[in-house]
Amino acid sequence: MPKQYINPPELFNSTQHGFSQVVVSKPGRLVFISGQVAWDENKQIVHISDMEIQARKAFENVQIAIEKAGGTLKDIVMLRLYIVHYDEVKGQAVGAVLREFFGTETHPASTWISVEGLASPEFLIESEAQAVINE
Numbered sequence: 001m002p003k004q005y006i007n008p009p010e011l012f013n014s015t016q017h018g019f020s021q022v023v024v025s026k027p028g029r030l031v032f033i034s035g036q037v038a039w040d041e042n043k044q045i046v047h048i049s050d051m052e053i054q055a056r057k058a059f060e061n062v063q064i065a066i067e068k069a070g071g072t073l074k075d076i077v078m079l080r081l082y083i084v085h086y087d088e089v090k091g092q093a094v095g096a097v098l099r100e101f102f103g104t105e106t107h108p109a110s111t112w113i114s115v116e117g118l119a120s121p122e123f124l125i126e127s128e129a130q131a132v133i134n135e
Helices: 051-068 088-102
Strands: 002-006 022-024 029-036 076-084 109-115 125-133
Touching: 022 109, 029 051, 051 076, 051 088, 051 125, 088 109
Parallel strands: 076 109
Antiparallel strands: 002 022, 029 125, 076 125
16 A cells, blocks of 8 residues: 555645645555754854755765665655754745655645754754655
8 A cells, every 4th residue: 555645624735835734655564764954964063154055965865874774755644853952944945845856746744843952963953754665
């Protein structure tokens, strides 16, 4: 069974922000991806002060992780985003990058959490993910 994306009209239209209200999937292989940040493979931050660039790198890292587990971004059913000092401008940047990675039809469910800080003061965003790879 393919994943089912549910966005009830009784809830706000979250797809314009790059996520679905509900994702339903049959059992499969569960994948849990640790929080990904804007580090490259050499543990170097890609850009200290640009939310869009950091978000793009964090999602690239999520994509690398899910592909190494044998899946694709379409297998991700849940994202948790930790955004330092969230505001509308940062939200728009993150939403644009989410749509870039996840398209406009199959958005994962998502929770966005504004935080005071992350493991390094250079990090602006961290994204952890859960996936179900149907077999």
